[in-house]
Amino acid sequence: MSYIDFIEQTHRSTPRNYLERVCVHDKVKCATIAKQFGKDYWDGDRTVGYGGYSYDGRWRPVADRIAQHYGLKPGQRVLDVGCGKAFLLYELTQAVPGLEVAGIDISVYGLENAKEEVRPFLKLSDASCLPYDDEAFDLVISLNTLHNLKIFDLFKALREMERVGRSNKYLVVESYRSMQEKVNLLYWQLTCESFYAPDEWQWIFEQARYSGDHGFIYFE
Helix, strand or coil: EEEEECHHHHHHHCCCCCCHHHCCCHHHHHHHHHHHCCCHHHHHCCCCCCCCCCCCCCCHHHHHHHHHHCCCCCCCEEECCCCCCCCCHHHHHHHHHCEEEEEECCCCCCCCCCCCCCCHEEEEECCCCCCCCCEEEEEEECCHHHCCCCCCHHHHHHHHHHHHHEEEEEEEEEECCCHHHHHHHHHHHCCCCCCCHHHHHHHHHHHHHHCCCEEECCCC
16 A cells, blocks of 8 residues: 555635635535535535536646556546546546446536546446455545545545555545644535545544555645
8 A cells, every 4th residue: 555646736726715715705615515416516606616627637637647657548437436526537538548438426517517428327326335346456545535525435435445446556535644634624625524644544444444546635
């Protein structure tokens, strides 16, 4: 298991006003709307989610780094757990022509508005019970999804990633290294259920017998 950063540069490109989120807006109301993972979350106001999440190519560099690191080849299979609109999956097919992709998400709206080219390969499903056979994929990824699960479903999801993956796995979750980052995370997040420092995440990975790689995003 290794720590690998594929997305920090993309994460840092988004400006965030932490105090405004809790001092100006009704954080409880915003979080309640966000947790529905509907149109408001994806393409509504920034206070309740992405503030409009359309394809702009930002995930191509991430896809290139993932493909290079794991040596992805045509004919191999990749699963994205919590794929949303599947922009990353699409970019992976561009980075590695002939790559077979699949994705799951709990958001009906996200899947219905996913990148058209990969939409046929997506399923409505929960991360804690993946609708695939054992060892069905050469690479299983999950970016910015598993921290949205409560601890009991988080353990299930990690074990499911292990079950359906033949070899490589990679996930990214939110974390914090200082009190300031913890406060920023608490201020900013709308859907997160699992708030853990890196050493706590490491303990969870070990307890769940997750053998893959991981990365963290921090709110500095």
